[in-house]
Amino acid sequence: MKNKSLFGRLLDNKKLVLILSLLLSLTFWMISSDNTTSTITDVPISYNLSESASKDLKIFSTSIDKVTINVSGKRVIIDSLSVSDVTASVDLFSINKPVTGTYPVVVKNNSNMSFDIESIEPENITIMIDREATKTVNIVSNFSYNPEGYYVENNLPQTVEITGPETLINKVKSAYVTGKVNSPDASTVTNTYSLRLFDSEDPNSAGAQEISTEYITMSFSSVDVSFRFMKIDENVPFTIKYTPSNIKLNTFYYTVSPSTISVAGPEELVTGENAITEFAIDIGSLSKYKNQIYNETFNISDVLGDSFINKSDGVETIKVQLDFSNFNMETFEVPSTKIKINNLPEGYNYSVPSTFAVSVVGTATALDNLTENSFSIVYDFADVNPTSDTPVDVPVSITVNSNGLCWVYRTSETVSVQLTKN
Template identity: 25%
Template sequence: MKKKLANNLSLKVISVLIACVIWILVSGTVDPVRTNVRYSGVKVEVKNDGYILDAGKSYQIADEYQTVTVYVTGKKSVVEGRTDIAVEADLTQIVNMDTNPAYVPVTLKSVSGISEEDVTIIPKTIPVTIEDTATKEFLVTGMSTGTPGSGYVVGECTTDPEKIQIQGPESVVNKIKSVVATVSADGMTMDATKKAKITLIDQNGEPMSEEYLQFFNISDDHYVNVLMKLWRVQDDVKIKANYSGTPAKGYQVDKITTTPETISIAGSEAALKKLEDNGNTLEIPGELINVDGINSDLEANVKLSALISEEDELKIPEEVGQSVAVKVSILPYGSREYNLKTDAIQIQGLASDLRASYNKDEISIRVKGTEANLDALKTGDIKAVIDLTGKTAGEYTIPVTITLPDGYEQVEEVQATVQLNQADKTSE
């Protein structure tokens, strides 16, 4: 038996060698070596920045040098699909801080299965700008985004702390104009406090990159608390317009109208109670509407923000128009303005295949008479007619013929804008 085994020994050795060769060939095919597998945008971790800060200096690294490209060579199974590739820049490698900029080598951090000789980092060194340190104090402005629950708006946003101190590179600190902290108010129906990361705003009003934050020594670790106070929305608040001055001789103010007539206002409970005590009415002060020496209608556009202030604890919701149109009707003495519904206007000469509609619900008719007659006149006593003879589809501004009872005089001509469209054959 032993003799038989000895006779096959050489054959067995050869078989083992062949198997090894095959394994090597197969493993090289299945797990080949990959050269310069690229990982771009690898973040450079700064190490030992205290080396600079302890010297009373600050530093910054330009955005384009905060990431590098890493090329790795090795077995496919080792070098492809890695998520743990990490590099660092050790600031203790800076020998002379008076050099501006100073260059620091970028090296591979300890990564399992990859040795430094199999790694190429581009660029190999990065510039670090070293400069004097500046310290400034800034107010933090709280801001909200999103839409609170129905019937509420964010009335106040305050921060805790109200101020923060920022210390960092002098050139960058001097770029800061303001500091804001923004939180979401989506769906809120009660006051809340939320934590928010600060955003630095530059002199152009643009947000500065968050990457700058790493170069600053900022109190409260870049975060502040934002307190949001919700205000309830009060609908159907009337607008009352006052005026100042005296119209031209022989003329008077007949009436003042506003568009819209009512708006929605949000406010604190105390402010809304005060508004309620005033009949839920927002007044436009007379100094904003001056009629001195005027002998014709006056129209003005008033910003609602001019009617309230922060001290009032009132706010116009964003979905509400931010201005109101005011019209002051100026009439001669002994005259008055009446509003007639446009659907009361008689139409003559309208082609049978056309339908007419008006751009307004009412027209204004100015009438002169004695005070007793004017008090007695009703809109139903006024007859209005337009003639559309020969008109085709389109929009027209047509004179309106007004007929008044005896003892009344029309002050000025009246026009109406009419839209003519083809009649719907089905309904016809």
């Protein structure tokens, strides 16, 4: 028989095995029965508001929405605990009107295990309970610019929407944006600014108080603002623009009020070779004017376009008086030989009238020099939908050639004609 190993001989010793078993059991018992402490973090807080109050009121809490719980008990239990084994709540069931107060956080054992809750951090939480309100307030700005001496246009929104406790929302009167704008080369720059809320329509006025946004949300709390630096020209004149462009209308026949305007615009359009020298007021075609006095009004913004800003305070319109009262108006019968027909529809005929009456407004000298050879009349059927059932309107262009000041007066750019089929 072979000799047994030392381990085998030890196992054959029943007394020794019994002693070892007792020692192991005692050690396990001591470990499992040992008390210890631990911390459960990030336990969410629930709020118990009555159903009737919940219909009208809302809880506006601070940024603290979780607590830390210190627990003690048997190690084997404490080591197995998790967030789901405890609950943290604030009892608000008795509240039925707007209020701000400090309330205790209540923690309960949510498991079937036995352990002790030693402490809660924090023990109390401040809560605002109020009706929710929303309103729109104006945004007030205060920017300082570098370089100076420019008109600076920006795209800052005019209003912002705010939502929060009715008590606070009613106090807010404006949103405020302020900051420095630096553009060494006076070009367009974009900066980001935060909005602040104030209890005054003028945040810079004496006594104006800033209102905390802790419980308030805004449709935007910061904004990207683009700034366009524009040069100012204090004295840019107006002139009259009209058609036909070959006619030269002397300033004797019109007055413009105001005659000049102060504008801000891109530096290259205000100074240098490409600078604007005047603004043209387009009165349209002279053909709509007879030998009378006309008073026209134009919006300055329409005349300036998108590149320029009106800097003349209180001036929003331009008044133009056209004085053609010293002109004459005469009607000429132009023979059919001076009438040209273009793009007559295939399968149709048109009998050209023997004469075409043309009214001309102008100086006496200009009218005296006109003959039938001074006129050119063109009927153009290109865009006409042909029919012989009813008359059709045909665009007609009339040209008068004269060395004097005159133009064709017309009430319509078309003539009604009757087509016949071949």
